[in-house]
Amino acid sequence: MKSILIIGLGRFGTHLCMNLSKLNNEIMIVDECEERLEDLLPYVTSAKxxxxxxxxxxxxxxxxxxxxxxxxxxxxxxxxxxxxxxLKDLGAKHIVSKANRDIHAKFLLRNGADEVIFPDRDIAEKLAVSLSADEVFDYINLADGYSIYEIAPLAEWIGKSARSLNFRTKYNLSIIGIKHGTSTQILPDADYVFGKEDHLMVLGHQRDMDKIIHHK
Structure with a gap:
């Protein structure tokens, strides 16, 4: 649990506040508009x-x-x-600022932001990936060209295990988790047999991932 100050309650700030509250964080919100604050009062410890x-x-x-x-x-x-x-001048411990453009991010980082986020761009990127490939359920972009994809198993994987497929060597990818219904198995055993309803969380370089997600 963290103590968090949120300044500005547009659509992004509102959704962020609600989701941080669900994770049991202590939240204070500030906005010039009283109406924006009222709807969030059940989710926060204080509002101003x-x-x-x-x-x-x-x-x-x-x-x-x-x-x-x-x-x-x-x-x-x-x-x-x-x-x-x-905020930086007043000794804030860690500042995260929202940006819409790269040039804005540069100025924010130079003027006190410890971290800059691009929610609109990031959502558009994830949506583009999921719409461009069959059965991609989620996507996280990491550093240096690496990504984590949540995907459905290919037809030829069903009924087989990572070991029998020689998965890591053949595809140059690592399976870091398997979702089945509401349960998730992290770092599954190499002898786990893939089922049709499974979701595989696969880590690897984008060039290797592309061979999988555009396979069908």
């Missing part, structure tokens, strides 16, 4: 109406006491940049 470009408002929040400060201002980059910079 205020303009966080005003340093006195930020000072009143005790930003250095939070494990994480998230700037979700999406429609005014100048305000996002100012708030990010002020």
């Amino acid at each position: 109406i205020g303009d966080c470009t005003n340093i006195k408002v930020l000072e009143s929040l005790g930003v250095s006491n939070f494990d994480l400060c998230i700037v979700c201002i999406g429609n005014n980059f100048q305000n996002s940049l100012e708030v990010t910079s002020l």
Whole structure:
């Protein structure tokens, strides 16, 4: 559980708040619009109406006491940049700022952000991957060209195990988990026999993954 300050409650900030609450984090939210705060009151420990470009408002929040400060201002980059910079000046431990463009990310990182996120771009990328290939259920892009895909087993894998397929050597990929219904098996035994309803979590380089996801 972490103590988290969320500044800005547009669509992204609202959904982020609700999901962080489900994970039992302690959340404080701040926005200039009272109506945006009201719907989220059941999910948070505290809420405040205020303009966080005003340093006195930020000072009143005790930003250095939070494990994480998230700037979700999406429609005014100048305000996002100012708030990010002020949070750093006030001793915020870790600042995550939302960006819409690469150039915005560069300025945010130079002015106090420890991490920058691109929710719109990331969602579009994941959707593009899942729509472009058969039976891709989820996708996580890692560093240096590596990714994790959640995929259905190929027809020729069903009824066979990773060992019998010589999976790692043949495909240059690693199976790090298998979902079956509501259960998940992490680092499954090499003798696990793949079923038609299984979802395989496969880790590997994109060039090797492409041979699998576009196989059908």
